[in-house]
Amino acid sequence: MNWQHKKQPPFNDHLGIKIEEWQDGRVLISAIVQPEHLNSHGVPHGGFITTLIDVAGSYCGLYCPYPNRRRKSLTLSLTTNFTGRAKTNRLTAIGKLTNSGHNIFYSTTEVYDSQGTLIATGQMTMRYRSGSEILEGEAIEEKPEKSRL
Template sequence: MATILESPFIDALGVQLIKAVDGESEVRMPLQESHMNTWGIAHGGVTMTLLDAALAIAARSVAGDGVGVVTVEMKVNFMQPGRGELSGFGRILHRSTTMAYCEGEIRDSEGHFVAKALGTFKYMKRLAVGRDIVRQKLRSDPAATPGPSDA
C-alpha cells in the first residue's frame, strides 16, 4: 500500500492509498489513540479529513500531470461512530474542465457506514516552486510564517 507522499499532514495521520483510478479512490486509515475524541471514537475532524482525501484523490485521478485540486466546499453527514480501521471511498459524479463534484463515504473495519460527504474541488496547476520557497524559509528562520513573500 502506498502513502500519499504529497501531503505531509495526510501521511502523518497514517492514511494509506489503496486505489486512485478513473475517477474513483480508496484510502485506508488504522485509527490510533491520537485520532480519538474524549469518547474513545474517531474524532470528527479525522473522519472529515479522510473523506476530503478520498474525494480529492478521486478528482486528481483523472487530472493531468502537474495538476492538483483544492477543496472549494464539502458537506459531511455523520451516521455512527468510527472504530477500528476506517476505509474511505470517493468518486467523481460530475467533472468540468476546472471543477469536479464528488461523493464519498467512510466505513469502519466491520463495514458499518460511518459518514457520507459531497464536495466540490477546483483543478489547479501545482506551485511546487512556491511550496519549496516556503519550506526553505521555515527551515532557515524559526520565526517565519507561510504567506506572501516580500521579495
C-alpha cells in the same frame, strides 16, 4: 502502479493515510485510528473523519497515471453527514467522482469501519489548481521541504 510511489502531502502522512486503490474517477484510502485521532468519548474525532472525506473526495478527481507528474485541487465546499459509530480502528474512505467540468469537479465519499459499518458520507465541490485540469497534470519538482509558516 505509478501512483503507489507518489508522495502525499505531509499532513496525510502525519495522519497515516494510505492509498489502497486509485483510478480515474475513484479512490480507496485507509487509516488506522490512533489515540490522538479520538474524541473525548473514545471514538474517531469528526475532524479526522472529515479529513478522510476531504482527501478521498479530492483524490478521486486527481488521478494522474504519469510518473513524475501530479494534479492538485482546492476544496470549495464540503458537506459531511455522520451516520454511525466506528467499531474498529481501521477506517476506509471511498471517493467517487460524480461530475467534472474544465475547472470544477464534484465528488461523493463514504467512510466505513472494517466491519462494513457506514460511519459518514460527504459531498464535495473542488476546483482544479492551474495545470491540473488535464490528466497529464503538472511536473513534480523536487524542492527542499520547508515550512510555510
